[in-house]
Amino acid sequence: MPKRSYGQYCGLARALDVIGARWSLLIVRELLVGPARYSELLAGLPGISTNLLIDRLRELEEAGVVQRTLDTDRNSVAYMLTPWGSELRTAVGALVNWSTPLMISGPQEDSFRTHWLVVALDSLLRDRRSDEPTTVGLAVDDAIVTVSVDRTGVRVELCRGEAPATVLRGDPAVVLGLASGMLTVEQAIAGGQLLGQEKDLAVAFGRS
Template identity: 55%
Template sequence: MSRSYGQYCGLARALDVVGDRWNLLIVRQLLIAPARYRELLDGLGGVATNLLTDRLRDLETAGVVERRLAEEGNAIAYALTPWGAELREPIESLVRWSTPLMMRGPDGDRFHAEWLVVALRALFTGKASAHRSTVGVAVDGRLLQLSATPSGVEVSLHDGRDLDAVVRAEAQIVLGLAAGELALNDTLGLVEIEGDAAAVQALFNHHRSSHASSDR
């Protein structure tokens, strides 16, 4: 890397690789899915083209990112290497830590609903539901899906499968429900539910009770 803290410390060396501005947000985008350069540029919202090029080059040199052929056509897509994908755990820990900062809403900041894929996965880590269901979450015109099973909750962009229910709400409400800071009963008039309301109750209320138990 071009800059180094020059310290023989695991945190310092990790920050040598991913501590520069935009690096972890590039990783966030690639945790959602491999992406072409233009998709990264659009998804990051605000990064300069020359800076993105530099950051991708640095991350590739460090072994965090690799280039591969996109699934369609001959375009190049960027993806995380297996080592780069191990950044999911510290990134998800930071997302959980950020909950108090997120509850006040965007406050004029840029927001892309796809970013919730990483955030919701982080907030549901270690949680499970006895009620198997696939619930859609619609925010700002984008549809995500939460697939709940006894082994955990998987979060992704909607892949076209049938949904048991769809929840429509503002991003901060969805995050509050997922973090266990809000219950559905707290959000009357702020959340619209279509379909199986019991599936939504089982997903979010079970998560809330698990969260509350872990805080004791």
């Protein structure tokens, strides 16, 4: 039994024993994007102390949620989710969808990292399908997240190469508003800056 336990024979209680501590699910969010080194996790979790990040990573490792791997590009240690830990994608996605009313006010004074959109958009667009394969980019600050949709579903990832022909640049509230359906394509374009074709955005985000 974990050091801090609810002591209840209940699936929810036992799950919270493992991932209910402050910062634990946000570490999972970071690793749902992909493996990350300690320094990358620290940069992606503004507000966490170095000691607390070390403690949480150790706890998640001991619980079997996180494991270490070798970052061969830099010959250093990286962290990644175990297969069991990766199953948290569904639970995290459900929380993202549930949070939509809480996001309407925008970021205000909250910090933001563009790569957080990968997990959020994957959750919000999970049921999206299109007979017309389309890839668009969503740019916030100095990074672009690509959204590819076809008849099999949606793939969301950080753009690490050439940007798609159609890119909508906007603030986080515009991008999330579009993905959640709170904003129409036309409203999102009015609130941002479009490079490329409006019809591509309509294929990726339009509501029938």
